[in-house]
Amino acid sequence: MNPHQLLHPRPEGLYCPPGDFYIDPVRPVERALITHGHSDHARPGHGHVMATAETLDIMAIRCGENFAGATQVAKLGEEVNINGVRVSFHPAGHVLGSAQIAVEHNGTRIVASGDYKRTSDPTCASFELVPCDVFITEATFGLPVFRHPKPQDEIARLLKSMSQFPERSHLVGAYALGKAQRVIKLVRQAGYNETIYIHGALARLCDYYASRGIDLGPLSPATLDQSDRTDFAGALVVGPPSAFADRWARRFPDPVAAFASGWMRIRQRAKQRGVELPIILSDHSDWDELIATIRETGASEVWVTHGREEALVRWCELEGIKARPLHLVGYEDEGDA
Numbered sequence: 001m002n003p004h005q006l007l008h009p010r011p012e013g014l015y016c017p018p019g020d021f022y023i024d025p026v027r028p029v030e031r032a033l034i035t036h037g038h039s040d041h042a043r044p045g046h047g048h049v050m051a052t053a054e055t056l057d058i059m060a061i062r063c064g065e066n067f068a069g070a071t072q073v074a075k076l077g078e079e080v081n082i083n084g085v086r087v088s089f090h091p092a093g094h095v096l097g098s099a100q101i102a103v104e105h106n107g108t109r110i111v112a113s114g115d116y117k118r119t120s121d122p123t124c125a126s127f128e129l130v131p132c133d134v135f136i137t138e139a140t141f142g143l144p145v146f147r148h149p150k151p152q153d154e155i156a157r158l159l160k161s162m163s164q165f166p167e168r169s170h171l172v173g174a175y176a177l178g179k180a181q182r183v184i185k186l187v188r189q190a191g192y193n194e195t196i197y198i199h200g201a202l203a204r205l206c207d208y209y210a211s212r213g214i215d216l217g218p219l220s221p222a223t224l225d226q227s228d229r230t231d232f233a234g235a236l237v238v239g240p241p242s243a244f245a246d247r248w249a250r251r252f253p254d255p256v257a258a259f260a261s262g263w264m265r266i267r268q269r270a271k272q273r274g275v276e277l278p279i280i281l282s283d284h285s286d287w288d289e290l291i292a293t294i295r296e297t298g299a300s301e302v303w304v305t306h307g308r309e310e311a312l313v314r315w316c317e318l319e320g321i322k323a324r325p326l327h328l329v330g331y332e333d334e335g336d337a
C-alpha cells in the first residue's frame with residue numbers, strides 16, 4: 001500500500017487511518033502511541049495511551065496519575081494488532097523507556113523512531129535496528145558538522161576540572177529526564193563515589209531510575225534553604241538548565257557553570273548561556289549515526305520529522321533514497337538535546 005495511507009501528518013500529529021491512532025500527538029486525541037517521556041512527545045489528556053511501562057510511569061510522574069483515560073503497556077518486541085494494523089515497540093536508545101514504533105499493514109512497514117541515538121548509554125536499552133520500507137527519523141543534529149565526541153571523554157573533562165578547582169562547586173545543567181541521570185551514571189562509572197547534589201526537580205526521576213535498577217550512587221538535595229555556602233565547596237551539583245538562571249544557583253561557592261548538551265558543540269551557544277565548561281553530551285544521533293541508521297534500515301523512503309531536515313533530505317536524495325520533511329509542528333528542537 002502507499003505508505004502515506006498508513007501514516008500521515010495531521011495537525012494533531014502523525015496519524016494512522018486504518019489503525020485510527022496517532023503517534024506522539026501534540027493535541028489530545030482518542031488513541032495515542034507514545035515513543036518516550038519527553039514533554040513534547042508525551043502530553044497529557046489522551047483517551048487511551050499505549051507506551052512502554054517506563055514511559056507510562058514517567059508520564060505519571062511528570063503529568064500526574066490521571067494523565068490519560070486509559071493506558072496499555074507495550075512490551076518491547078511484542079506485536080499487537082490495532083484495528084488490523086500490526087504494531088510493535090523497539091528500543092530507541094534515547095532515554096529510559098524510549099521506543100521506536102513499527103507499524104505494518106498490507107506488506108508495508110513504517111518505523112517511527114521518535115528521538116534516538118546509537119551511542120551506548122548506561123541508563124537505557126540500546127537502539128535496535130528494525131528493517132523497514134519507510135523510516136521516520138529525527139534530525140536534531142542533521143548537519144555534517146555535528147559529530148558528538150565520546151561521552152567518557154567529556155565526563156573526564158568534568159572530573160579533571162573538579163580536581164583542578166577543589167574549592168569551587170561544579171554546577172552541571174542537564175535536562176531532567178535522561179540527560180541528568182546519564183551524566184550522574186557516567187560520573188559514577190568514571191569512579192566518582194562522593195555524594196552528588198541534585199536540584200529538587202530531578203529527585204523523583206532519579207528515584208525512578210534507581211527503582212528500575214539504574215544505580216546512581218549517593219544523591220542529596222541541593223535545595224536546602226539556609227545551607228552553609230562552604231558546604232558545597234568542591235561539590236558536584238546537577239540541576240535542570242532553567243534552575244541556573246535563578247537565585248538557586250547563587251548559593252554555591254564560586255561555581256563552575258557546566259552544561260551537558262549536544263548543542264555545546266557550538267561555542268557561541270555555550271558563551272550565550274554563560275557556560276564555562278561545555279560538556280558535549282547528546283541523547284540524539286549525530287550526523288554519522290543518522291546516515292548509518294538510514295542505510296542500515298534498508299528503507300527506500302525516509303521521512304524527516306524535526307530538526308535540520310534539508311541537509312538530511314538532500315543526503316538521502318543523493319543516495320537514491322526518496323525523502324521528504326514531514327513538517328510536524330509542536331516538537332522542540334532543543335528541549336532535550
Ligand SMILES: [Zn+2]
Nearest residue numbers: 036038115336
Ligand atoms: Zn526526546
